Amino acid sequence: MKNLLLLFTCSIISLVGFAQPTQTIRGKIVDKESKFPLIGVTALLMNNAAQPVGTVTDIDGAFRVANVAVGRQTLRFTLVGYKEILLNNIVVEAGRETVLNLEMEEAITELNTVVVKVKRSGEAANEMAMVSARQFSVEETERYAGSRGEPARMASNFAGVQGADDSRNDIVIRGNSPSGVLWRLEGVSIPNPNHFAISGTSGGPVSIINNKYLANSDFFTGAFPAEFGNTTAGVFDLKLRNGNNEKHEFGAQFGFLGTEATAEGPLSKKSKSSYLVTGRYANLWLFNKAGIDIGTQAVPSYADGFARFNFPLKNGGNVALWGIGGTSTIDILVSEQEVSDRNIFGQNDRDQYFTSKMALGGITYNQPLNKSTFFKATLAVSNNIQDANHDFLFLQKDAAGNPLVQNQKYVIDSLRPILDYKFSDTKYSLATALNKKWGAKSTLKVGVNADMIRFTAFDDVRNLNETTNQLTPWRRRWNADAEGFIQLQPYIQFKHYLTQNVALNVGLSSFYSSINKNSYSPIEPRAGLSWELPNRQKITFATGLHSQGLPTYLYFYNPANTGADNAFPAKNVGLMKSWHFVAGYSKMLAENLRLLAEVYYQRLYDVPVEIQKSSFSILNSGAGFSRFFPNPLQNAGKGRNYGVELTLEKFFSNNYYFLVTASIFDAKYQGSDGVWRNTDFNGKYAFNALFSKEFTFKKRKSLNIGAKYTATGGRWYGPADITASRQSQEVIYADATRNSLQFSPYNRFDIKTEYKINRNRLTHTIAVDLVNVLGIQNLLSLSYVPQAPYVKQEYQLGFLPVFFYRINF
Numbered sequence: 001m002k003n004l005l006l007l008f009t010c011s012i013i014s015l016v017g018f019a020q021p022t023q024t025i026r027g028k029i030v031d032k033e034s035k036f037p038l039i040g041v042t043a044l045l046m047n048n049a050a051q052p053v054g055t056v057t058d059i060d061g062a063f064r065v066a067n068v069a070v071g072r073q074t075l076r077f078t079l080v081g082y083k084e085i086l087l088n089n090i091v092v093e094a095g096r097e098t099v100l101n102l103e104m105e106e107a108i109t110e111l112n113t114v115v116v117k118v119k120r121s122g123e124a125a126n127e128m129a130m131v132s133a134r135q136f137s138v139e140e141t142e143r144y145a146g147s148r149g150e151p152a153r154m155a156s157n158f159a160g161v162q163g164a165d166d167s168r169n170d171i172v173i174r175g176n177s178p179s180g181v182l183w184r185l186e187g188v189s190i191p192n193p194n195h196f197a198i199s200g201t202s203g204g205p206v207s208i209i210n211n212k213y214l215a216n217s218d219f220f221t222g223a224f225p226a227e228f229g230n231t232t233a234g235v236f237d238l239k240l241r242n243g244n245n246e247k248h249e250f251g252a253q254f255g256f257l258g259t260e261a262t263a264e265g266p267l268s269k270k271s272k273s274s275y276l277v278t279g280r281y282a283n284l285w286l287f288n289k290a291g292i293d294i295g296t297q298a299v300p301s302y303a304d305g306f307a308r309f310n311f312p313l314k315n316g317g318n319v320a321l322w323g324i325g326g327t328s329t330i331d332i333l334v335s336e337q338e339v340s341d342r343n344i345f346g347q348n349d350r351d352q353y354f355t356s357k358m359a360l361g362g363i364t365y366n367q368p369l370n371k372s373t374f375f376k377a378t379l380a381v382s383n384n385i386q387d388a389n390h391d392f393l394f395l396q397k398d399a400a401g402n403p404l405v406q407n408q409k410y411v412i413d414s415l416r417p418i419l420d421y422k423f424s425d426t427k428y429s430l431a432t433a434l435n436k437k438w439g440a441k442s443t444l445k446v447g448v449n450a451d452m453i454r455f456t457a458f459d460d461v462r463n464l465n466e467t468t469n470q471l472t473p474w475r476r477r478w479n480a481d482a483e484g485f486i487q488l489q490p491y492i493q494f495k496h497y498l499t500q501n502v503a504l505n506v507g508l509s510s511f512y513s514s515i516n517k518n519s520y521s522p523i524e525p526r527a528g529l530s531w532e533l534p535n536r537q538k539i540t541f542a543t544g545l546h547s548q549g550l551p552t553y554l555y556f557y558n559p560a561n562t563g564a565d566n567a568f569p570a571k572n573v574g575l576m577k578s579w580h581f582v583a584g585y586s587k588m589l590a591e592n593l594r595l596l597a598e599v600y601y602q603r604l605y606d607v608p609v610e611i612q613k614s615s616f617s618i619l620n621s622g623a624g625f626s627r628f629f630p631n632p633l634q635n636a637g638k639g640r641n642y643g644v645e646l647t648l649e650k651f652f653s654n655n656y657y658f659l660v661t662a663s664i665f666d667a668k669y670q671g672s673d674g675v676w677r678n679t680d681f682n683g684k685y686a687f688n689a690l691f692s693k694e695f696t697f698k699k700r701k702s703l704n705i706g707a708k709y710t711a712t713g714g715r716w717y718g719p720a721d722i723t724a725s726r727q728s729q730e731v732i733y734a735d736a737t738r739n740s741l742q743f744s745p746y747n748r749f750d751i752k753t754e755y756k757i758n759r760n761r762l763t764h765t766i767a768v769d770l771v772n773v774l775g776i777q778n779l780l781s782l783s784y785v786p787q788a789p790y791v792k793q794e795y796q797l798g799f800l801p802v803f804f805y806r807i808n809f
Helices: 002-015 138-143 151-155 284-289 722-728
Strands: 022-031 042-045 053-056 062-069 071-078 084-092 098-104 118-120 133-136 161-165 168-173 181-185 214-220 234-240 249-255 258-268 273-281 301-312 318-333 350-370 373-395 412-438 442-461 475-497 502-513 520-533 537-548 576-590 593-610 633-653 656-670 676-678 685-697 701-712 746-759 762-771 779-784 791-795 800-808
Touching: 022 071, 022 084, 042 062, 053 062, 062 071, 071 098, 084 098, 084 633, 133 151, 138 151, 138 214, 151 168, 151 214, 151 234, 258 301, 350 412, 593 656
Parallel strands: 022 098, 084 118, 181 234
Antiparallel strands: 022 062, 042 053, 042 071, 071 084, 133 214, 161 168, 214 234, 249 258, 249 800, 258 273, 273 301, 301 318, 318 350, 350 373, 373 412, 412 442, 442 475, 475 502, 502 520, 520 537, 537 576, 576 593, 593 633, 633 656, 656 676, 656 685, 685 701, 701 746, 746 762, 762 800, 779 791
């Protein structure tokens, strides 16, 4: 208690202090390919262009600029023979040091002349990426209105990317299923990193990933380099940062999404080892009590945490131990809700108890072997669990068969269990990569990604027979006892500058899964070309073959509960394939203004569809809270996606920025009935406009006001099959008319304000994110209800204020 009082007193004193706050910017600069420390890099602080403040890196590639005024700063890094780096949006706070770990790319030298090129904020860190790739920073996840500090919601602002649902953070890339998105952390593939995750999906209501411990990371939307396998839609390649290895720093935050704390600092100042620890606990119950609409009367509960311990080695290497985990629970008790209560997270005819857990831990080893060779390896283990129980509501009804309502609640006759399942997915992962460079022109990268997966599951279900009003006998649909299989993905990729302005990237990847004899893609070629033109223009092209397996749980679906191979509808289904073709053009219209245009075509084949003639396709999966229960599948489906994307971006300078993206696209699929239909996600168009302006006051306080407008075409659906919906107690669409109807266009306007106060060694931040400030009722789904007509329309979240208060010291 004394320590808390002391902290509070110090905070009050700091708020009335008058000293001009300053902070230190420091970091380390290495060669992009070899990761070897670069000596003699000039670091210039450009806050005064006439007299920039500068320093140079030492023998370890480290630099330090002290007494930097708080606020946004511009830094320029130069070294003879390397491409210049320009960072024009570095946020300096009094409460914590700004630590930058940067990679410089060697420039081409011809005829004894160095060709000077500039690498700017937003360019992908991956040296093999040619098109459809972007680096994003932690600052971007907080800057964009409506992003709530989450990478997935932030990425939905990029061209060709849409959010799937107001209640979830799935992302739809170029009309592809969200389940086609690959999440990687430190080089290994990871389970769905979201609370309340459902098998076969890549999103959820709230992310477990906290931006407090992320480093700059890459996001890919098509034609990925060869190192990325088992994905057809997109890649989040996340990187972790190290804790401050010179001084202890702390942070605390209270807000709509939870109460959290962060601590970092040196384990040993002599060895430069460090720690970084965070923890968060949800407090949505408080806002539910205050009458804020969180989408359902059921109050979600969740918690997550992270830890990383980094130990430097000789010659620029290091070993890091890290772990991340989260747990989430929600009890949706329809039996206790009023008839008018909104419930977008579950079905309306039962009480539902759901828990999910995710844990991931690993060790990462990085080591420059010499000035031209770098080796990295990550060994990790992860576990992902979903546990659910459902109790069906038997309602009292009047003589006409209508449910009785008393005191605005259904009159319950009885509650009886109808569903009990638990899935556990454990994965042991190894990712290795070796980079070798030959001068400034050529770079070779080889590696292998390997996973061993063990799946344990049971699922028992029974349904209501409405003719007799009795429950059917229990039947077991999953009965897997630590079933295991292996996935291997070796790759090789080579980048070479044909001339000083033309770069070629070629690669080969392969994917093998021991789940069945059909899950093998021996050769997947990848290629990309980049041609820099005069007047700061660039043309790019890339293509590649990509493959992806089914979600693990589908292989073990066994509705007949027998050991026969033909009793598993998906057991022998092979890989889905997709050819990507992307061409792009970019031009710097001004010093900080960029125009980017891309056109793309994706040909999908060997898509899993049902053997019997139907409209089913796996391309419509992965964007909800339900699993799939297919009939027997085969690789006979098709799909095609094509479109054009435009991006106009003004990088943060002169205290403002804006981002405008527009996409026009078409996404179709063909089921086993041979009919071409719109995919569920074929909205036809997407438009985003973001703007932010920062006002500074005496170099100590700042006010940032931002806004975002989103408009997309509506999702596709069809008339419901009422009889089948009644039998299954969920919405079943009429097969022949699947995706013949479209919901109304989706529109949303968000506003974000952030007020920051910097004092000596202390920063206070207050932010309010007004999501859907106009309260637009977007219709995005149908749901089953326990009374006629059995199906109703569901509107997504209305106006939602998301705020937080944070202190760093």
